[in-house]
Each structure stands twice: as structure tokens, then as C-alpha cells.
Amino acid sequence: MNIEPGRLTKKERHELILSEVRRSASIRISKLARRIGVAGETIRRDLIELGEAGLINRTYGGATISLVTSEPVxxxxxxxxxxxxxxxxxxxxxxxxxxxxxxxxxxxxxxxxxxxxxxxxxxxxxxxxxxxxxxxxxxxxxxxxxxxxxxxxxxxxxxxxxxxxxxxxxxxxxxxxxxxxxxxxxxxxxxxxxxxxxxxxxxxxxxxxxxxxxxxxxxxxxxxxxxxxxxxxxxxxxxxxxxxxxxxxxxxxxxxxxxxx
CATH class of the missing domain: 3.40.50.1360 (Rossmann fold)
Structure with a gap:
């Protein structure tokens, strides 16, 4: 379901993006843009910020969850x-x-x-x-x-x-x-x-x-x-x-x- 554009703050968009990525493990920019109801370029900027914060891994055209899976003794x-x-x-x-x-x-x-x-x-x-x-x-x-x-x-x-x-x-x-x-x-x-x-x-x-x-x-x-x-x-x-x-x-x-x- 699309969400009416212009009604969400950046923080709300970020929360929705994280929710979508967690649910799908990986997701495309085009799909996120349709789900949230904003331009692909807006999603791309959001993914850059979320990637810098370590919350996702940016991929070509989309994103996956960033997770440390092991650590040395x-x-x-x-x-x-x-x-x-x-x-x-x-x-x-x-x-x-x-x-x-x-x-x-x-x-x-x-x-x-x-x-x-x-x-x-x-x-x-x-x-x-x-x-x-x-x-x-x-x-x-x-x-x-x-x-x-x-x-x-x-x-x-x-x-x-x-x-x-x-x-x-x-x-x-x-x-x-x-x-x-x-x-x-x-x-x-x-x-x-x-x-x-x-x-x-x-x-x-x-x-x-x-x-x-x-x-x-x-x-x-x-x-x-x-x-x-x-x-x-x-x-x-x-x-x-x-x-x-x-x-x-x-x-x-x-x-x-x-x-x-």
C-alpha cells in the first residue's frame, strides 16, 4: 500500500525503510519508492544516510540489512x-x-x-x-x-x-x-x-x-x-x-x- 507523499518526516521514512528491509532481508529502491510514495532519488538519499549510520548495507539499486555475524575471540x-x-x-x-x-x-x-x-x-x-x-x-x-x-x-x-x-x-x-x-x-x-x-x-x-x-x-x-x-x-x-x-x-x-x- 502506497503512503501519500509529503506527509512523512525523514525520520518516519527511515523507520519505514528499515521495517521494509528487515521484512524482506533485501529490497529494491524502486519498490521502496512505490511503497512509501516518494521519488526514487529521495529513497536513494535516505539509503545513503542509513548506510553511513550502519543500519543497512547499500547494494546496487537497493539495500540489505547490515549485520556483524561473528567476532574474533x-x-x-x-x-x-x-x-x-x-x-x-x-x-x-x-x-x-x-x-x-x-x-x-x-x-x-x-x-x-x-x-x-x-x-x-x-x-x-x-x-x-x-x-x-x-x-x-x-x-x-x-x-x-x-x-x-x-x-x-x-x-x-x-x-x-x-x-x-x-x-x-x-x-x-x-x-x-x-x-x-x-x-x-x-x-x-x-x-x-x-x-x-x-x-x-x-x-x-x-x-x-x-x-x-x-x-x-x-x-x-x-x-x-x-x-x-x-x-x-x-x-x-x-x-x-x-x-x-x-x-x-x-x-x-x-x-x-x-x-x-
């Missing part, structure tokens, strides 16, 4: 974007106030945040499900480190599952520091559902949330969305995102911190 991820992760870690650590209670989830970038924090002379309480984060944070005698129980996942060198989530919910924190497999205008997402559940639990018990993410995650979608962009207080990264993603972050009210070289 944490040991392999730690060998890539090394300097970028280290910069993010130092930058994020510098934003944490002395005496804070900090929840940190498992991940190669969050590990760098813990490493950055451990090098600072600040008394902190660290609550984490990551063995690596606990180990590096525990090297600082001024830190109190609480390691969550749960089922060990060797892919992430972290514990996950219902026991982990329930344990997290016992505590209150000033800030949750989380990573993500992907980040687009809809928010951060993760390839591992158990990891996404722990992130949400940490966010639910914290006064604010900091997302730490390298630029290679921009414009992508993971299996499970963690939260909306509006639920993120701060995003710390190594380079400026595309204009459409930056606009979405600004509109959501989050503060973007780009850590220069």
Missing part, C-alpha cells in the same frame, strides 16, 4: 587496533573520579581502561566479570576488586550467565564502563547475548554509563542491541565517527570524547 582482538585501544583506555581512565565505584565488563577495550585506571593513584572499587580486568586492576593496591561469579566463557575470558547478572544486581555503582561489538545510530550491540545481558545489568545498577569503542565498530550492527544511544552518558573513541552517527550521538544527548594521538 578476545585474545585475537587484543592484537588489533593496539594503539587505538591504549589511547581510549588512557582517555577513559582520566574521566573517572577518585573514590568511584566502577563496573567494567569484559572486552579488549575495557581491559585497556582497567590498565589505564591501574596506573593512576586513585582509590577505586572495581566490580567486573572479566578475569583480565580483575587481574590488571588488582595490581593496584589502592583498588578494591570484586570479581563476579558465573560460567566462564573462554572467548571473552569472562564469566557470563544468570549468576553473573544476579550478582551484579546486588551492587550500586557510580559508572558502568562497557564495550561493544558494533555501534550505529540505534545504539551499541554485541555478538554474545550473555555479554549483552551483563552490560545491561551493570548499566541498570550505575548512575551513568561510558561506552568505549574503537572506530572499526562504527556503522555496524551486532546480533543483539545492548541499549539505545540515549542510555549512554559518554562515548570514548579514537576517531570522529561519520557525520550521521555523530548527529545521532548528539541528538541522544551523549558526550563524545575523541582521544587524539
Amino acid at each position: 578476545i585474545a585475537e582482538r587484543g592484537l588489533t587496533m593496539v594503539e587505538e585501544r591504549a589511547r581510549i583506555g588512557r582517555g577513559a581512565a582520566g574521566l573517572i573520579e577518585k573514590g568511584s565505584i566502577v563496573m567494567i565488563d569484559g572486552g579488549s577495550t575495557t581491559y585497556e581502561v582497567a590498565r589505564g585506571l591501574s596506573q593512576l593513584g586513585r582509590d577505586l572499587t572495581i566490580i567486573t566479570n572479566s578475569v583480565g580486568v580483575a587481574s590488571v586492576a588488582g595490581a593496584n593496591p589502592g583498588f578494591r576488586v570484586i570479581l563476579c561469579p558465573g560460567t566462564y566463557d573462554s572467548r571473552e575470558a569472562a564469566v557470563l550467565g544468570e549468576d553473573t547478572v544476579e550478582f551484579v544486581r546486588r551492587y550500586n555503582a557510580d559508572i558502568a564502563i562497557i564495550g561493544a561489538s558494533a555501534l550505529n545510530a540505534e545504539g551499541p550491540s554485541d555478538m554474545i547475548s550473555g555479554a549483552a545481558a551483563v552490560k545491561r545489568a551493570m548499566m541498570g545498577r550505575s548512575l551513568s554509563t561510558m561506552l568505549v569503542v574503537t572506530n572499526d565498530k562504527f556503522g555496524r550492527s551486532g546480533l543483539e542491541r545492548v541499549c539505545a544511544l540515549s542510555e549512554i552518558s559518554d562515548i570514548v573513541t579514537d576517531s570522529e565517527p561519520a557525520a550521521s552517527l555523530r548527529a545521532a550521538i548528539d541528538e541522544a544527548g551523549g558526550e563524545l570524547h575523541v582521544v587524539a594521538e
Whole structure:
């Protein structure tokens, strides 16, 4: 059924386009134009914006859903974007106030945040499900480190599952520091559902949330969305995102911190 042209905002058009692409897995520009009732050139511009935001993959004459289907294990991820992760870690650590209670989830970038924090002379309480984060944070005698129980996942060198989530919910924190497999205008997402559940639990018990993410995650979608962009207080990264993603972050009210070289 066609929709009367001129009656939809760009946001409404984008929502309809995403709905159509999700329903069909892939769809042609001509078909979208007929469904929505606007010119093909308007749809083409919309697809460019949605593609830059990582919500779709643009194809010749149409679009498909953009989805990250797999991710290397944490040991392999730690060998890539090394300097970028280290910069993010130092930058994020510098934003944490002395005496804070900090929840940190498992991940190669969050590990760098813990490493950055451990090098600072600040008394902190660290609550984490990551063995690596606990180990590096525990090297600082001024830190109190609480390691969550749960089922060990060797892919992430972290514990996950219902026991982990329930344990997290016992505590209150000033800030949750989380990573993500992907980040687009809809928010951060993760390839591992158990990891996404722990992130949400940490966010639910914290006064604010900091997302730490390298630029290679921009414009992508993971299996499970963690939260909306509006639920993120701060995003710390190594380079400026595309204009459409930056606009979405600004509109959501989050503060973007780009850590220069």
C-alpha cells in the first residue's frame, strides 16, 4: 500500500525503510519508492544516510540489512587496533573520579581502561566479570576488586550467565564502563547475548554509563542491541565517527570524547 507523499518526516521514512528491509532481508529502491510514495532519488538519499549510520548495507539499486555475524575471540582482538585501544583506555581512565565505584565488563577495550585506571593513584572499587580486568586492576593496591561469579566463557575470558547478572544486581555503582561489538545510530550491540545481558545489568545498577569503542565498530550492527544511544552518558573513541552517527550521538544527548594521538 502506497503512503501519500509529503506527509512523512525523514525520520518516519527511515523507520519505514528499515521495517521494509528487515521484512524482506533485501529490497529494491524502486519498490521502496512505490511503497512509501516518494521519488526514487529521495529513497536513494535516505539509503545513503542509513548506510553511513550502519543500519543497512547499500547494494546496487537497493539495500540489505547490515549485520556483524561473528567476532574474533578476545585474545585475537587484543592484537588489533593496539594503539587505538591504549589511547581510549588512557582517555577513559582520566574521566573517572577518585573514590568511584566502577563496573567494567569484559572486552579488549575495557581491559585497556582497567590498565589505564591501574596506573593512576586513585582509590577505586572495581566490580567486573572479566578475569583480565580483575587481574590488571588488582595490581593496584589502592583498588578494591570484586570479581563476579558465573560460567566462564573462554572467548571473552569472562564469566557470563544468570549468576553473573544476579550478582551484579546486588551492587550500586557510580559508572558502568562497557564495550561493544558494533555501534550505529540505534545504539551499541554485541555478538554474545550473555555479554549483552551483563552490560545491561551493570548499566541498570550505575548512575551513568561510558561506552568505549574503537572506530572499526562504527556503522555496524551486532546480533543483539545492548541499549539505545540515549542510555549512554559518554562515548570514548579514537576517531570522529561519520557525520550521521555523530548527529545521532548528539541528538541522544551523549558526550563524545575523541582521544587524539
